[in-house]
Amino acid sequence: MSSHIRRSMPLFPIGIVMQLTGLSARQIRYYEEHGLVSPARTEGNRRLFSFNDIDRLLEIKDLIEQGVNLAGIKQIFASRKQAEQPEQPKQPNKSNTPATPKVVKQDLSEEELRELLRTELMQAGRFNRATLRQGDMARFFH
Amino acid sequence: MSSHIRRSMPLFPIGIVMQLTGLSARQIRYYEEHGLVSPARTEGNRRLFSFNDIDRLLEIKDLIEQGVNLAGIKQIFASRKQAEQPEQPKQPNKSNTPATPKVVKQDLSEEELRELLRTELMQAGRFNRATLRQGDMARFFH
DNA sequence: ATTACATGTTATGTTTTATCACATCATTTT
């Protein structure tokens, strides 16, 4: 249950996302400008990306590297979304208008959230000890 | 394989960690000062926490709430570490000296890393769609 | 040749985080 939490939760500042994806800040912001990703924002207006967002950016990068331009990527994502929910027609949003940012209600208390997170972390910890040599991610620190 | 990557990779700035754990920056830094967590640092000296670090902090918080003081938590962690590796005796580090920061070599190229990450994300995506209502994490954005 | 696309670069302002010093309040110790 609820590993969804890990994928949709806004967690990463753009600097980390740059490293994780190999994209420049300019690129990431440009893709957002064209509605290909919609990271959340902090109160201070900083972008916060989720795992889903990173997933998306990696896909974009793949497609870019295969020569697809932004219009093409837009179509691909659009048709995919359409395939997932073939009920709601909705206008196809051909404009350059970025997707409206998600602003929703909070359903979990802070405590419930942390309890959930704690559980997730514990569970995750059970099966991935000592799989890789310590320090593989050294590039991400100094 | 290698979900280790997700747990040990330095990803989160202190602001996010504050929200995820409900601890104040002061507390987090204080715990680090006493060697209970050892977040990585960016080139610019900002702390970067991994999932493991957050896990650790949530444990610390639990113990604090149960009335355990820092010395106690130190012991608990120490004895746990000892239980995991009952070969290396090593002096018990009773001092207040923070644990030496991890500085290691990089074994994966940037590309390999991202490929790995991409794979992980894809795999993770397979089983956790639509488990929770969209927007449960709204508290983390504005 | 012009235009549009995608990205780099630079300038400038704001937010976030760092360290440090001092304050506070509860517990121990003397």
Next chain:
DNA sequence: AAAATGATGTGATAAAACATAACATGTAAT
């Protein structure tokens, strides 16, 4: 009780990270 210690809050100050915007540039489409 007084003093010391432990754990955290608060404020000052500096630097890092990030925001937006404008302009530059190389490549592709018209």
